[in-house]
Amino acid sequence: MEQNYKRSAKKSSRKSSTSAKKKGARRSRASLIKRIVLWVVLIGLVMLVVGSFLFAFYASRAPAFSEEKLQDPIPARIYDMNDELVTTLYEGQERQLIDIEDTPTHVTDAVLAVEDNRFYDHGAIDFVRLGGAVLNNITDGFGSQGASTITQQVVKRVFLTADKSLERKAQEAYLSYRLEQEYSKDEILEMYMNKIYYSDGIYGIRTAADYYFEKDLEDLNLAETAYLAGLPQLPNRYNLYVDAELGTNRARTVLSLMRHHERITEAEYNEAIETDITANLVERSEEDRASSEPDDPEYAAYINVVKQELQTNDTFRNMEVGEALASGISIYTNMDSGVQRQLQTMVDNRDYYYNPKFQSEDFNMASTILDTETGNLVAISGGRDYREVVMHNQALVEKNVGSTMKPFLAYGPAIENMQWRTDHLIEDEYEYQPDGFENTIYNYDGQDHGTVTARDALRQSLNIPAVKTFEAVKDEAGEDAPREFAENVGLDYSGKADGDYTLSFNDVLGGYESRFTPLQMAEAYATLGNGGTYNAAQSIRHIVTNEGETIEFENEGEEAMEDYTAYMLTDMLKGTFESYGSADYIQMNGLNIAGKTGTTSYSREDREEYDLPDNSAKDAWIVGYTPEYTMSLWTGFTATKAGGETSFVGADEHITPQWFFRDVMQSISTYNGQDFDRPDSVIEDNGALAVRGSEDVKSDDTSREGSRNAQPAQTVEATEEPSEVTIEPEETAEQPTQETETSESAAEEETEEETTEEPRTSEPSTEEATEEQTVQETIEETVEQTTEEPTVESSSEETVEETQPVEEPTEETTEEIDEAS
CATH class of the missing domain: 3.40.710.10 (DD-peptidase/beta-lactamase superfamily)
Structure with a gap:
C-alpha cells in the first residue's frame, strides 16, 4: 500500500510538472507577443516622433506662403527709352480668366470628375485616395501613382516643383493645409481652372476654349468640355494638333468618369461619345500655334536680351524668368523703339538685296x-524673322570675326x-x-x-x-x-x-x-x-x-x-x-x-x-x-x-x-557734326598722331x-x-x-x-x-x-x-x- 501510494504520488508529480511546463510555455508565448506588440508600438511611436520632426523640418523649408503668388499672373510691360509703352508680355497666350460663379456647371463637373471627384467632401488631403495610392506605390514603386487633390495641384503649381520626393510631398501637404485655411473650396477651384496648363503656351480653361475651339465656355459641347478637362494631365501628348486620336480617346475617358460619378446621364454620355471633337478645332499651322512670343515680333530680339539681363540683378537672380514676368513688373529699357522697329524690319525684308x-x-x-x-x-536684331521660341538670337551667337x-x-x-x-x-x-x-x-x-x-x-x-x-x-x-x-x-x-x-x-x-x-x-x-x-x-x-x-x-x-x-x-x-x-x-x-x-x-x-x-x-x-x-x-x-x-x-x-x-x-544719326574728342595725351606730329612725351615724337624727323x-x-x-x-x-x-x-x-x-x-x-x-x-x-x-x-x-x-x-x-x-x- 505504501509503495502504491508513493507510485501514485510520483505520477501525480509528473502530471503537475507537465502542466506547469505547458502553462509556462503559454505564459512565454503571451509574454513574447506582448513584447512584440510593445516593440511595434514603441517603434511606431519612434517613427511617429521622427516622422513628425521630419515633417516639421521639411515644412520649415517650404517656400513662403505668398498670397501674391496665388494671384493670377499680371503681364509685364516693356517701356522704351522715352518711357513709352511698346509691348506687353504674357507668360504664354494672353489669359482669359474665369469667375467660378459664372462658370457653367458642365465645365466644373468635367474637371471634378477627372481630377478630384470628392473635392468638396475632403480636406486638403483625400486620405481615401491616398490610401489606395500608398498601396500602389508599395507594389509598383514610390511615385507610381499620385493622389493629389485639386488643392495640392494648386500648391504644386504655385509654390513647388514637380519633383516626386518625400520632402516635396511633405511641403505640399503643409502648404495645402495652409491654403484651405485661407481660401474657400470655390476660390481654390477657380485658382486651379485659371492656372492649369493646356499646351501651346495656353494657361486657363477659358483661354484654352478660345484657342482650340474659338468658343466661350458656355458654348462648348460636352465632348469639347471633356477634352479640355482631360488635357492637362499630359497636355503636349493629348494636344489635338499633335495627335487627334489620343486627344479624342482622352475625352472619352473623361466622359466615362463623368457617367461613373453620375455627373451626366447615359443618354448624354452616348451623344457625347459620338461627337467629333475635331469638327470645331481651329486650323493652325506649326508657326501659328501659340508660344511665349510677344504680340510685336519686331521687339522679340530685344526682349530676349531683357530676359537674360533680368536675372543678373540680385532681386530676380533666384526667380524663374516666367515668375518674374508674371508678377506685374514694368521694365523701363534703353530701347529706341523707332530704331528697333526699323532695324528688324530691314533685316526681315528679303527684297532689300537684289541678289x-x-x-x-x-x-x-x-x-x-x-x-x-x-x-x-x-536696338538689336537676332536674325531674319526672329522668334524667341524657335530660334537662336544670332546677335548673341559666337562667330569667327x-x-x-x-x-x-x-x-x-x-x-x-x-x-x-x-x-x-x-x-x-x-x-x-x-x-x-x-x-x-x-x-x-x-x-x-x-x-x-x-x-x-x-x-x-x-x-x-x-x-x-x-x-x-x-x-x-x-x-x-x-x-x-x-x-x-x-x-x-x-x-x-x-x-x-x-x-x-x-x-x-x-x-x-x-x-x-x-x-x-x-x-x-x-x-x-x-x-x-x-x-x-x-x-x-x-x-x-x-x-x-x-x-x-x-x-x-x-x-x-x-x-x-x-x-x-x-x-x-x-x-x-x-x-x-x-x-x-x-x-x-x-x-x-x-x-x-x-x-x-x-x-x-x-x-x-x-x-x-x-x-x-x-x-x-x-x-x-x-x-x-x-x-x-x-x-x-x-x-x-x-x-x-x-x-x-x-x-x-x-x-x-x-x-x-x-x-x-x-x-x-542726327548729323550734329560731333567728332571724337582728341585728348591732351595725343599730338599731331609731322602729319601723324603720336603720344605726347613719347620717344617717337620728332617734329623734325x-x-x-x-x-x-x-x-x-x-x-x-x-x-x-x-x-x-x-x-x-x-x-x-x-x-x-x-x-x-x-x-x-x-x-x-x-x-x-x-x-x-x-x-x-x-x-x-x-x-x-x-x-x-x-x-x-x-x-x-x-x-x-x-x-x-x-x-x-x-x-x-x-x-x-x-x-x-x-x-x-x-x-x-x-x-x-x-x-x-
Whole structure:
C-alpha cells in the first residue's frame, strides 16, 4: 500500500510538472507577443516622433506662403527709352480668366470628375485616395501613382516643383493645409481652372476654349468640355494638333468618369461619345500655334536680351524668368523703339538685296546698335524673322570675326604698350613665316607692299604687317599683352579651350578661337569711340514692381585702355570709309565715322568638296561707330552648297553688309557734326598722331614717311580678296599639336573683300588684306579673281585680275581642325 501510494504520488508529480511546463510555455508565448506588440508600438511611436520632426523640418523649408503668388499672373510691360509703352508680355497666350460663379456647371463637373471627384467632401488631403495610392506605390514603386487633390495641384503649381520626393510631398501637404485655411473650396477651384496648363503656351480653361475651339465656355459641347478637362494631365501628348486620336480617346475617358460619378446621364454620355471633337478645332499651322512670343515680333530680339539681363540683378537672380514676368513688373529699357522697329524690319525684308542668294532661307544676318558713350542697347536684331521660341538670337551667337580682330590683338596693344605712332613703319613681305610656326602666310593679293605705315596696314587689312605687329607686342610688352588688351574690351579668351588656350597669329586674323558675338564686337568698338572706357551693353534702366518698388540696374564703365590708344585707333579706322579704304564704296558724308570690315572663308577641303571659288567667303562683317552710335553687323549663310550658291563670291558680294550698315547708320544719326574728342595725351606730329612725351615724337624727323593719307608705293584696286596662305608640313617643337585651320571660319583663309564706287582714274591704294588662310598642306595654284562693281546704286563696272602666289607642293603631314558649323 505504501509503495502504491508513493507510485501514485510520483505520477501525480509528473502530471503537475507537465502542466506547469505547458502553462509556462503559454505564459512565454503571451509574454513574447506582448513584447512584440510593445516593440511595434514603441517603434511606431519612434517613427511617429521622427516622422513628425521630419515633417516639421521639411515644412520649415517650404517656400513662403505668398498670397501674391496665388494671384493670377499680371503681364509685364516693356517701356522704351522715352518711357513709352511698346509691348506687353504674357507668360504664354494672353489669359482669359474665369469667375467660378459664372462658370457653367458642365465645365466644373468635367474637371471634378477627372481630377478630384470628392473635392468638396475632403480636406486638403483625400486620405481615401491616398490610401489606395500608398498601396500602389508599395507594389509598383514610390511615385507610381499620385493622389493629389485639386488643392495640392494648386500648391504644386504655385509654390513647388514637380519633383516626386518625400520632402516635396511633405511641403505640399503643409502648404495645402495652409491654403484651405485661407481660401474657400470655390476660390481654390477657380485658382486651379485659371492656372492649369493646356499646351501651346495656353494657361486657363477659358483661354484654352478660345484657342482650340474659338468658343466661350458656355458654348462648348460636352465632348469639347471633356477634352479640355482631360488635357492637362499630359497636355503636349493629348494636344489635338499633335495627335487627334489620343486627344479624342482622352475625352472619352473623361466622359466615362463623368457617367461613373453620375455627373451626366447615359443618354448624354452616348451623344457625347459620338461627337467629333475635331469638327470645331481651329486650323493652325506649326508657326501659328501659340508660344511665349510677344504680340510685336519686331521687339522679340530685344526682349530676349531683357530676359537674360533680368536675372543678373540680385532681386530676380533666384526667380524663374516666367515668375518674374508674371508678377506685374514694368521694365523701363534703353530701347529706341523707332530704331528697333526699323532695324528688324530691314533685316526681315528679303527684297532689300537684289541678289537672289541673299533672299534665300540660307542667308541670315544679325546686328547690334549701342549708344557709343553709355553702352546702352539701342536696338538689336537676332536674325531674319526672329522668334524667341524657335530660334537662336544670332546677335548673341559666337562667330569667327575675321579682320575686325586686328585692332584688338595687334595695333591697339602696340599703341597702348609701345606708344607706336600712326605712321609707325612696318616692313611688308611677299610671304612670311610667323615665329614658332611652320606656316607661311601671304597677303590676299600675294604681293609685297614694301614699307607701310601702321595706318595703311590697318586700313587695308594687310595680313603680314598685322602678324608682325602682334609678334612685336609680345616681344616688347609681354606674352600676355595682346590677350589682356582684348579682354579689357570684353573679348575674353580665358574660357577658350577649357581655359588652356594660347593666342596665335591666326587669332589676329580672326581665325582659331577669335569667335565672338555681334553684341560683343559692338561693345569692343564702342570702347574706342568712348575714349577707352568700356561699357557692357545694357538693356534695362530700372524696373518698377507691382508693389511700386523701383529697382535700379547699375552699369559702371571701366577704363579699358589709355585715351590716346582709343583716339589714335579711331583716327586710323576712319580711313576705312575714306578713299581707298576697305569700305570706301559706301559714302558716309556728314558723319565722323570709324570702323572695320571683315570676312571669313572656307577651308581648302570645303572649297574642293563644294567646288567653291577661291574668292568665296561664308561670313561678312562690318563694325563701325560715330560719337553717337556703334553698330555691328554680321551676315552669313546657314548651309554650304556647291558652286557658291550659299557663299559670298567676289567683291560685289563681299561688301553685302556695307549697304545695310550705311542705310541704317545714315537713317538713325542726327548729323550734329560731333567728332571724337582728341585728348591732351595725343599730338599731331609731322602729319601723324603720336603720344605726347613719347620717344617717337620728332617734329623734325624727315625720314618718317606717310601722313594720314599717304598711299603705299605698290598698289592695286582697293578690293579685299581671300588671302592665300600656305602651311608648311611640320609643326614646331614649341607647339607640336598646333592645328592650323580655324573652327567656324577655319581661319584657313580669313578674307575681306571690298570694292570702290567707281573706276579709279588716279593711282589706287593697296587692296585691303584679308584674314589669312591656314592650310595643312602646301599648294600650287594660280587664282584669277574677278571683281564686279555692285549693281546696287552703281552703273560702272571694273575688273581686277590677280595672281595668287605659287608655292612648291610638299607632302601633307598634319591634320586640319574640323570646321565648326
